Amino acid sequence: MELFANLALGFSVALSPNTLMLAVVGCILGTIIGALPGLGPSNGVAILIPLSFSLGLDATAALVLMTSVYYGAMYGGRISSILLNIPGDEPAMMTTLDGYPMAKKGQAGNALVLSGVASFVGAFLATIGLMLLAPILARVAFLFGPAEYFALYLLAFCTLGGLGSKNQAKAALSVCLGLGISMIGVDKSTGLTRFTGDNLHLYDGIDFLVAIVGLFAVSEVFIFIESHGKNSSIGVKLEKVTIPFKMIYQTKWTMLRSSIIGFIAGVLPGAGASLGSFLAYMSEKSLAKDKEKFGTGDPRGIAAPEAGNNSAAGGALVPMLTLGVPGSGTTAVLLALLMTLNITPGPLLFTERPEVVWGLIASLLIANIVLLILNVPLVKVFSRVLQVPAAILLPGVTMISFVGIYSLSGSYFDLLLMILFGIVGFFLRKMDIPTVPVILGILLGSHMEVSLRRAMVLSDGDFTYLFSSPISIGLWVAAIIGFIAPIFLRRLLTISK
Amino acid sequence: MSDRIVGLLTLVVALAFFASATQLEMPFFSDPLGPKLFPMLVSGVAMIAGTMMLLNPDAEPEWPVFSTFIKLFITSIILIIYAYTLKPFGFIFPTAVASAAISFQIKPNLTKSIIIGTCLSVILFLIFKFALGLGLFAFPKALIG
Numbered sequence: 001m002e003l004f005a006n007l008a009l010g011f012s013v014a015l016s017p018n019t020l021m022l023a024v025v026g027c028i029l030g031t032i033i034g035a036l037p038g039l040g041p042s043n044g045v046a047i048l049i050p051l052s053f054s055l056g057l058d059a060t061a062a063l064v065l066m067t068s069v070y071y072g073a074m075y076g077g078r079i080s081s082i083l084l085n086i087p088g089d090e091p092a093m094m095t096t097l098d099g100y101p102m103a104k105k106g107q108a109g110n111a112l113v114l115s116g117v118a119s120f121v122g123a124f125l126a127t128i129g130l131m132l133l134a135p136i137l138a139r140v141a142f143l144f145g146p147a148e149y150f151a152l153y154l155l156a157f158c159t160l161g162g163l164g165s166k167n168q169a170k171a172a173l174s175v176c177l178g179l180g181i182s183m184i185g186v187d188k189s190t191g192l193t194r195f196t197g198d199n200l201h202l203y204d205g206i207d208f209l210v211a212i213v214g215l216f217a218v219s220e221v222f223i224f225i226e227s228h229g230k231n232s233s234i235g236v237k238l239e240k241v242t243i244p245f246k247m248i249y250q251t252k253w254t255m256l257r258s259s260i261i262g263f264i265a266g267v268l269p270g271a272g273a274s275l276g277s278f279l280a281y282m283s284e285k286s287l288a289k290d291k292e293k294f295g296t297g298d299p300r301g302i303a304a305p306e307a308g309n310n311s312a313a314g315g316a317l318v319p320m321l322t323l324g325v326p327g328s329g330t331t332a333v334l335l336a337l338l339m340t341l342n343i344t345p346g347p348l349l350f351t352e353r354p355e356v357v358w359g360l361i362a363s364l365l366i367a368n369i370v371l372l373i374l375n376v377p378l379v380k381v382f383s384r385v386l387q388v389p390a391a392i393l394l395p396g397v398t399m400i401s402f403v404g405i406y407s408l409s410g411s412y413f414d415l416l417l418m419i420l421f422g423i424v425g426f427f428l429r430k431m432d433i434p435t436v437p438v439i440l441g442i443l444l445g446s447h448m449e450v451s452l453r454r455a456m457v458l459s460d461g462d463f464t465y466l467f468s469s470p471i472s473i474g475l476w477v478a479a480i481i482g483f484i485a486p487i488f489l490r491r492l493l494t495i496s497k
Numbered sequence: 498m499s500d501r502i503v504g505l506l507t508l509v510v511a512l513a514f515f516a517s518a519t520q521l522e523m524p525f526f527s528d529p530l531g532p533k534l535f536p537m538l539v540s541g542v543a544m545i546a547g548t549m550m551l552l553n554p555d556a557e558p559e560w561p562v563f564s565t566f567i568k569l570f571i572t573s574i575i576l577i578i579y580a581y582t583l584k585p586f587g588f589i590f591p592t593a594v595a596s597a598a599i600s601f602q603i604k605p606n607l608t609k610s611i612i613i614g615t616c617l618s619v620i621l622f623l624i625f626k627f628a629l630g631l632g633l634f635a636f637p638k639a640l641i642g
Binding site: 051054055056166167168169170172173175176177179180183187189190192194195218221222224225226228389390391392394395396398399400402403406407410412415416419422423426430431432433448449452453456461 | 499500503504507511514517518521522530531532534535536539540542543545546547549550553555558559560561565568569572573576577579580581583584588592595596597599600602603604606609610613614617618621625629630631632633
């Protein structure tokens with residue numbers, strides 16, 4: 001019953017005309033951002049966060065706008081996967097495997113509608129899962145002390161790093177880089193300045209939004225200038241769009257199974273939507289009797305990854321809201337948004353600010369329906385976005401990033417830092433050093449340090465305190481497995497090939 | 498080779514970070530391990546990661562050709578100049594020049610780049626100023642008084 005009361009509260013927030021309008025605007029913007037090749041949900045949300053502040057929105061409204069953009073971008077990512085064979089974002093990569101061949105067979109419209117419906121099923125089920133699981137996890141989180149939180153942050157870094165790169169040393173390096181940056185500035189508990197080089201601009205530390213926009217958006221501009229012209233694939237023309245009811249009906253179990261797999265992958269801290277779509281596709285393929293059809297334009301090969309990745313996007317919100325630990329790159333960016341709005345995610349959020357949490361959940365449900373309505377009949381309109389030439393798009397992205405960061409602080413130093421992060425981001429990406437752990441390190445570094453130091457105060461400097469409860473031991477074990485397992489899995493995969 | 502260089506660089510920076518952390522003064526009211534512990538732990542992990550990259554490098558990444566590097570260098574310089582000119586020169590002029598220059602890097606067509614730069618700058622200014630209500634100035638303050 002409590003659930004319905006909470007949901008009623010949520011809908012009372014979400015159905016106000018202003019919030020509803022923001023959800024619709026967010027969905028449209030998100031779908032466009034997702035569809036633009038190379039500009040994924042994390043980039044899109046990163047660029048828009050600074051601007052959402054300048055609108056002077058309250059916490060719930062800003063959150064609704066940005067999560068609608070997030071969900072919208074997850075939907076939009078499939079459009080360029082199917083029509084151009086270029087994934088709009090990383091999780092949409094699996095959709096190219098069957099989406100593009102299907103489009104080449106002249107069924108582009110069917111592929112787009114089917115993937116839209118699969119996205120809806122995945123995201124809708126994940127939102128239901130979020131409603132059921134988040135309050136339970138929030139209650140468990142009350143049992144967490146500093147030692148458990150320290151282990152939890154470690155788990156997030158290990159799984160995100162472990163999956164983010166082919167080389168664990170590079171993943172660890174990227175986490176350390178983020179943590180190191182988070183330590184720059186005044187140490188809050190002692191008032192000492194650390195690693196500032198006596199530069200006054202650095203006393204407040206480095207704003208994570210500057211780092212996020214630099215690493216994601218500005219580096220994208222560099223990557224694009226470098227790779228321009230290389231991946232120009234031939235686009236498929238979209239003729240007529242009809243609703244393929246038979247295809248949707250045939251793939252109903254695929255969508256359901258993939259949503260569940262995706263949700264679980266999303267809930268795991270650090271794993272995220274790419275893993276969700278990958279696991280969903282692979283498990284459908286292994287369940288199928290006619291495996292050889294996958295990769296040639298099989299509807300199941302579209303329904304599975306789309307349901308999986310959108311469900312994982314919802315699942316990733318569970319650890320972000322209840323524990324303050326994001327489950328993916330984009331939720332890391334959303335966590336940055338929450339922190340700038342002075343909302344501390346964690347178990348207390350559910351009791352102290354229920355209107356924020358349930359308002360968000362209700363608007364996710366609404367955003368989903370809006371997205372389905374937008375994406376099925378209007379898919380042709382959105383596919384036009386693909387024709388925006390890069391010579392217009394990239395300067396636009398750059399200028400929006402600059403104005404966003406400039407409007408936050410009005411300081412040219414932040415702009416220079418953002419450019420520096422862009423250059424560093426370019427080199428990191430070229431060298432297969434993942435950038436998301438850097439962001440996560442900057443975001444969570446101070447929390448992780450506070451947990452460690454509190455644990456040391458409680459135990460009077462005894463390190464064994466960090467492994468003293470069953471929960472923390474479990475988290476440590478999971479962290480180690482999460483970091484090491486991908487090495488063995490990769491070896492197994494190469495041997496079986 | 499790139500991995501080895503970055504590994505070595507990581508090792509040096511992490512050592513410097515570690516050394517700098519040990520120099521931090523411990524205030525007497527601090528917690529048992531104070532502000533030193535965490536930086537020391539993190540730099541320790543970074544040193545291990547750097548050593549691993551130094552000893553066991555991946556295959557060489559595909560670096561851009563020299564002319565592309567020049568392009569990237571020019572883009573960075575444009576962005577830096579843009580950062581310095583945004584405040585004193587107002588929004589429209591620096592934005593138009595910077596967008597045109599970036600556009601030119603992607604598609605070297607001078608007329609088109611200038612048109613794109615000018616249009617982008619004006620459209621973005623109108624959106625930022627009137628739809629989002631940002632406190633931007635279109636032209637240098639000296640000009641508009």
